[in-house]
Amino acid sequence: MRRMASVLAALVVLIGGLIAGPGARAAADVDLELVLLADASRSIDDGEIRLQRQGYAAAITHRDILVAIVSGYRRRIAVTYVEWGQADSQDVVVPWTVIDGKASAAAFAAALMAAPRRAEGPNAIGSALAFAQALIETNAITSPRQVIDFSGDSAYSFGGVAVAAARAAALSAGTVINGLAILCRDCESGRPVDYDLEAAFAQLITGGPGSFVITADGNARFAAAVRRKLKLEIAGGAPSHVIASEARQSRSAGLGPNEIAAALRASR
Secondary structure, eight states, X not given: OHHHHHHHHHHHHHHTTGGGSTTOOSSEEOXXXXXXXXXXXXXXXXXXXXXXXXXXXXXXXXXXXXXXXHTSSSSOEEXXXXXXXXXXXXXXXXXXXXXXSXXXXXXXXXXXXXXOOOOOSSOOHHHHHHHHHHHHHHXXXXXXXXXXXXXXXXXXXXXXXXXXXXXXXXXXXXXXXEEEEEOOSSSSOOSOSSXXXXXXXXXXXXXXXXXXXXXXXXXXXXXXXXXXXXXXXXXXXXXXXXXXXXXXXXXXXXXXXXXXXXXXXXXX
């Protein structure tokens, strides 16, 4: 934990200037602080980066999402979009932005689609989670709920902060981590052959009250999956029967964290 604290302290210094960038707001009281933590590792090509961004841009401006936002007590949320890759490669694509209606949502979407890709390298999931948590802890925003919306096409992590340590630190701070399991969008089957991607996300990455994993398993369904996910997050989670209808049920119901970790190691 001592090492984790030092890593987070370094991240606070690193991102200090980022939270005041274009699109960020001054101190605000909102219903939700949401970090959209999107995969930009080497397994994700530029076309897939564009697809992910288009999916989130379409979702954040969708009528259903705007209705969910303004239905909250404070009628607004704060969102930032971060792309992650290797241990030293996390990019704040769009800084913290308060979204309270069509205009602010459209501005967020436009900024998201205009920014160049900067994150790169192999998966460093723990470092990405630690970076997201540091963004939450160093902003000038107050809210009753904090969520990290993690997306990725693998549960592998190479170097950087350990996934278990970063996850534990976020959960102990009260942050909920949800997952979007991205399957290969241009091939017959994007499922890893050695382990169940959604089960690995659920066991090793996501956590907190009401946390869930949703699957995006095709180009046509990606935007819809993102929209369902955002709707649940803005609403503050969902009853178990709703999550069960939205999220894919794991094929490996009896697979525990040790078995998943062993499968990941064996398939490297």
